[in-house]
Amino acid sequence: MSTAVPSRRExxxxxxxxxxAEKGFRNTTVRDIADAAGIxxxxxxxxxxxxxxxxxxxxxxxxxxxxxxxxxxxxSSEDARAKLERAVRVSFEAIDKHPHEVAIFQNDAxxxxxxxxxxxxxxxxxxxxxxxxxxxxxxxxxxxxxPDLDVTLTYRxxxxxxxxxxxxxxxxxxxxxxxxxxxxxxxxxxxxxQPSRRR
Amino acid sequence: MSTAVPSRRExxxxxxxxxxAEKGFRNTTVRDIADAAGIxxxxxxxxxxxxxxxxxxxxxxxxxxxxxxxxxxxxSSEDARAKLERAVRVSFEAIDKHPHEVAIFQNDAxxxxxxxxxxxxxxxxxxxxxxxxxxxxxxxxxxxxxPDLDVTLTYRxxxxxxxxxxxxxxxxxxxxxxxxxxxxxxxxxxxxxQPSRRR
DNA sequence: GTCTATAACCCGATAGAC
DNA sequence: GTCTATCGGGTTATAGAC
Numbered sequence: 311m312s313t314a315v316p317s318r319r320e321x322x323x324x325x326x327x328x329x330x331a332e333k334g335f336r337n338t339t340v341r342d343i344a345d346a347a348g349i350x351x352x353x354x355x356x357x358x359x360x361x362x363x364x365x366x367x368x369x370x371x372x373x374x375x376x377x378x379x380x381x382x383x384x385x386s387s388e389d390a391r392a393k394l395e396r397a398v399r400v401s402f403e404a405i406d407k408h409p410h411e412v413a414i415f416q417n418d419a420x421x422x423x424x425x426x427x428x429x430x431x432x433x434x435x436x437x438x439x440x441x442x443x444x445x446x447x448x449x450x451x452x453x454x455x456x457p458d459l460d461v462t463l464t465y466r467x468x469x470x471x472x473x474x475x476x477x478x479x480x481x482x483x484x485x486x487x488x489x490x491x492x493x494x495x496x497x498x499x500x501x502x503x504q505p506s507r508r509r
Numbered sequence: 510m511s512t513a514v515p516s517r518r519e520x521x522x523x524x525x526x527x528x529x530a531e532k533g534f535r536n537t538t539v540r541d542i543a544d545a546a547g548i549x550x551x552x553x554x555x556x557x558x559x560x561x562x563x564x565x566x567x568x569x570x571x572x573x574x575x576x577x578x579x580x581x582x583x584x585s586s587e588d589a590r591a592k593l594e595r596a597v598r599v600s601f602e603a604i605d606k607h608p609h610e611v612a613i614f615q616n617d618a619x620x621x622x623x624x625x626x627x628x629x630x631x632x633x634x635x636x637x638x639x640x641x642x643x644x645x646x647x648x649x650x651x652x653x654x655x656p657d658l659d660v661t662l663t664y665r666x667x668x669x670x671x672x673x674x675x676x677x678x679x680x681x682x683x684x685x686x687x688x689x690x691x692x693x694x695x696x697x698x699x700x701x702x703q704p705s706r707r708r
Numbered sequence: 709g710t711c712t713a714t715a716a717c718c719c720g721a722t723a724g725a726c
Numbered sequence: 727g728t729c730t731a732t733c734g735g736g737t738t739a740t741a742g743a744c
Contacts, residue, residue: 333620334533334620339718339719339720341718353729354721356727361721391702453703454703463689463693464701466674470669471670474669475669485662490662494666497663498700499702501698501700502648502658502663502697503590503698504656505655505704517709540737548709549711550737550738550739551710552711554740556709559739712741712743713741715740715741716738717737717739718735718738719736720733721733722733723731723733724731725731726730
């Protein structure tokens with residue numbers, strides 16, 4: 311958790327997160343990170359065991375926060391449509407608040423996940439899938455979603471459309487994350503076609 | 510263009526494309542490519558100037574083919590809804606026929622684009638944007654799409670949802686590219702909500 | 709068309725001085 | 727907490743033999 315006055319360790323992690331997000335984990339060298347922090351590469355190892363432990367701390371901290379929010383939504387008593395909307399909104403908020411962490415997860419999770427140390431990434435992926443599939447199935451059962459949806463395909467559609475926005479969304483420029491979520495929820499639920507022309 | 514009997518050069522490019530797609534361009538070594546081809550890394554330089562020239566040939570060949578298809582759609586006389594559908598279908602067909610090329614473009618175009626040699630990647634990006642925006646605006650003007658759409662946001666939504674499917678779609682396994690396109694077009698145009706509950 | 713051998717460089721990480 | 731100095735290994739690419 312970040313405090314009002316970030317520790318040196320947190321400063322370094324923030325610098326590393328930005329570089330990992332911009333250039334990719336593998337393509338960012340410890341010298342890049344040290345340069346951006348104004349120190350030499352060897353000095354980084356006073357704070358961290360390895361480059362891997364840096365990205366590990368970045369990702370696990372972020373995911374613990376995000377999945378706490380998903381759990382709250384699943385436990386709420388709203389209808390499926392409202393819960394789906396909230397889950398989309400929480401995700402866009404995460405892109406707004408933690409764009410670097412989301413970008414690293416999107417770009418490097420597959421590669422990192424092949425190391426046993428990052429096995430929790432696959433677990434979180436499964437957990438995320440369960441959240442969305444649960445909401446979609448509840449929506450189909452209760453009649454707020456079309457009953458002919460392919461659940462797996464719909465899950466992938468929602469997951470991808472939400473998280474891939476990290477590629478172009480820039481906090482503080484143009485639309486807010488809330489505006490983007492509004493439009494995305496509208497397209498997702500009602501489509502882009504003129505309803506009167508609905509086939 | 511690939512011939513019935515691929516040349517050694519084409520064989521090597523196909524091997525490289527698969528590895529670039531699986532591991533990323535930077536994370537694939539010339540030794541990886543040579544190993545997979547059953548030769549030594551030095552021997553690759555009899556066929557190609559550099560690793561960069563390999564990915565260059567892979568991407569430019571693919572894009573020349575894809576954008577030829579987009580041009581045909583734009584020039585056709587169908588209505589905007591039909592043209593949008595066809596553009597989505599052509600894109601999914603590209604994912605089916607050339608999954609490695611699409612994956613490389615999705616994962617590495619940003620990084621490669623920073624070198625002047627790959628300036629055409631940015632040009633193709635602009636061209637692609639013009640295709641989708643043209644179709645969306647024509648659809649809004651002719652009344653087949655909702656008139657309150659944010660054109661830029663809708664463009665990004667379509668672009669991202671289509672191309673990100675390369676992350677999970679595997680040719681020959683499960684749904685065909687045509688099935689996936691059917692479902693995606695339906696969600697995109699009409700949404701996932703039950704129409705009777707439309708707000 | 710491929711192999712042998714190697715140049716020139718970049719990488720993550722370490723040991724110990726300050 | 728940072729710097730100096732460096733180790734061991736991986737990377738792209740080249741020159742010339744076969």
